Amino acid sequence: MMSLRTLSRTAPRAAARLSSAPAAVRSSMLTSSAARPATFQAATGLRSAALTRTSVSAFSSAAARRAPANEVDEELSAKLSSEIQFEKEIRENEPEATSVKDFLESGLFEIEDVPGREEVVLRRTYGNEKITVTFSVADLANYDPELYDEDAALGDEDVEGGSGRKAEETGAEDGEDLDGESGSVPCRLSIVVEKPGQGALSVEATAQDGGLVVDNLYYYKDAAHAHEATADAAHEAQREYPGPAFGSLDEDLQVLLDRYLEERGITQALAVFVPDYLDAKEQREYLGFLNNLKTFVDA
Template sequence: MAAAMMLRRAAGPLRRTASKLLAEPRVALLPRAAPQCLSRVSDNLFFPARFASTQREASTQDSGLLRILGDEISHEEEEYEAPRGLARGPPQPFKLEDKPGKLEVTLRRSYGQEDIALTAMFQPGMGVEGEDYEEDEEVPEQNAVHLTVSITKGPDSPVLEFGCVIQKNDFQIGHVHFVEEKNAKEPNFDGPDFSQLDEQLQRQFKRYLDARGINEDLSNYLLDLLEDKEQREYQRWLRNVESFIRK
């Protein structure tokens, strides 16, 4: 009987502890961050589908762009025709330097002890602004080229530089610079405006260049060359863009 009383006394605290545990709120089986984790898992489950859809849309758009680029390339190739005068090359004894990707071209020659370099860059549409034409009147083609003529006499020589503007059958000197130091820190005196020089001096400067083969014939060659180069560079640009997108 004493043993039974001892068992009841020992069981009392256990019952009270069990009652407290049952009375307290149940602890959540998942941590508080679990909903966020589930959300991220859910997003990741559907991400491949969204990514695949985006890829399909980009592929469709790329295909459309490639098709238009291909059509433009074919059109340019069909329409392209090099001017006949270019087949003979530059007027002798000039040597042409023409690098792909550059609109600028250079012609070089020697004249006695002189080294002569002509540098030109095509600039479309110059010479027609400000003119009024009737609707049925043909607008003359007056593309202009800025031409720089540099003449030296040896590697350390000063530079006699002519700034010119050329158009079809027209060659005009804009200025004459004498550059004593090529890399001078201070600006050089550029010389007077060419149009303000004595007319006889202007004529002699033109004869000076003409004696070195720099004249209207060379101007016409440069105009044809640079218009042709612009077309070739446009085709090259189209092919480069198409190749990049196709990769």
């Protein structure tokens, strides 16, 4: 589940600005101005503009003289230090999630997580197959609960049955867990299963609330199209017919494809691991961002 720390940073913030003059007063001012002769308005406008320029110039010069050098820099640096200390304390007091520890210790996948990058990649071999699973911390930063709940509601109306590992297996219903709390952040997975000279399967899935749902499954004769590592590969992939929507396949075929992926390590353990790992990575990346920002300000 998404931590309160993460929610507090990803929640949308809105600030409403109210005009200092009441509507009636503004209306009266406009009416009075419109009733004045054009010559008077023009003369008044010239004097007003001259006064405004003089006032702004005087204010800017006075403000520049009064403000001590680097005052804002020092305040910003102090605030960043406070935030860094706060994040470090949270990190020290939050033990590593059991799901993350157990998954990494299983050794089923090798993990590639470069500090400063959003994407995380898991790799493994299965017989002669190369399997990669890619997910991104951007899913936490861009998560909007209201938009997702609307999309989920539409999806429930359009789709019945379908892929096996869904909410009923986790006891979740209507975006809530067993305790009635909001569900975890949906994390998108890009899964590629490729065989030498045989192309690749590209699977789009979503991990949430301990369940894994296959959204789409495609086949590409050229494995490079499944990875879309370059602009040319992505362009060529768009020109191919990769197959129908996963939910439109025969239900028995969907179940067998689910089992096919499970045998390759795309399991419930992975579905639990990904959101927990991303939550911890988001904290590490945010702390790194704060440190980099403070170094820049202090330079």
